[in-house]
Amino acid sequence: MSPSPESEPADLGGETSQTMDRGLALLRLLTTTRSQGATVTELATDLGVGRPVVYRLLASLAREDLVARRADGRVGPGMGLLRLAVSVRPLVVEAAVPHLRRLADTVRATAHLTLAEHGEALAVAVVEPTVSDLHVAYRVGSRHPLEAGAAGRAILLGRADRSGEDVVVTDSELQPGAHGLAAPVRGTPGLEASVGVVALHPLDPARVGPLVTSAAERISLALQ
Structure with missing residues (x-):
């Protein structure tokens, strides 16, 4: 049985997803300080994570067209944004x-x-x-x-x-x-x-x- 609307929490606070937080942080980078595009290495350094983590984040975001690889190989914001x-x-x-x-x-x-x-x-x-x-x-x-x-x-x-x-x-x-x-x-x-x-x-x-x-x-x- 699905919970009734009354059983839902009154606010959206509480635990967060580390992967989601990192993905949002990556999007913030690409729309602010890295708005001209960035390499995977640069993004990994900015986020303080390894390159494999950034590759996985980019793959998920790219599926929704939120990021895109440019002709020069750098990653930038996608048209989905x-x-x-x-x-x-x-x-x-x-x-x-x-x-x-x-x-x-x-x-x-x-x-x-x-x-x-x-x-x-x-x-x-x-x-x-x-x-x-x-x-x-x-x-x-x-x-x-x-x-x-x-x-x-x-x-x-x-x-x-x-x-x-x-x-x-x-x-x-x-x-x-x-x-x-x-x-x-x-x-x-x-x-x-x-x-x-x-x-x-x-x-x-x-x-x-x-x-x-x-x-x-x-x-x-x-x-x-």
Whole structure:
């Protein structure tokens, strides 16, 4: 007889699987410090295990397309990770929208959440202000290079993790007459994102900057 739902533990704490822990640690390496690919020897050194252990982990992950061997022989993230990322995107958007709405209405500018995807900045959530005479039309699905625009450059700022730099401000960089301000979403492993606002008037970093960084922090906490 299968246990009833009431008999299940109230939380997911307790014993863990060493193999699973090692596999997850390997994936973290390949998506962060070893994102350009790594050899089996390098991965074994990073994990503090023998090469045979890494070979077994890679074989299991490769079956699910979570890792792949590149033309140069190094191992890198597989396309299966992208499918997983797409599947959880609605959860990220759901967590972000209430904070974006508050930000948009406070600043009276269009607020957005942008993710890094294939070297581009992808807008996945956009909220327009409830009360505003004019605002910038910014669509979900809009893409642009990470190196251009406040949203993309804020994601790069998050990658660099430079202390003392919290926001990126741009003027007419992607659209004539549009002013942008964005901050990276930090503290959520595996998520490369930024929160920003875009307006038809200049944005005061001293006033708007803390509002945007606060929204980014709240979104990060909501995802943890």
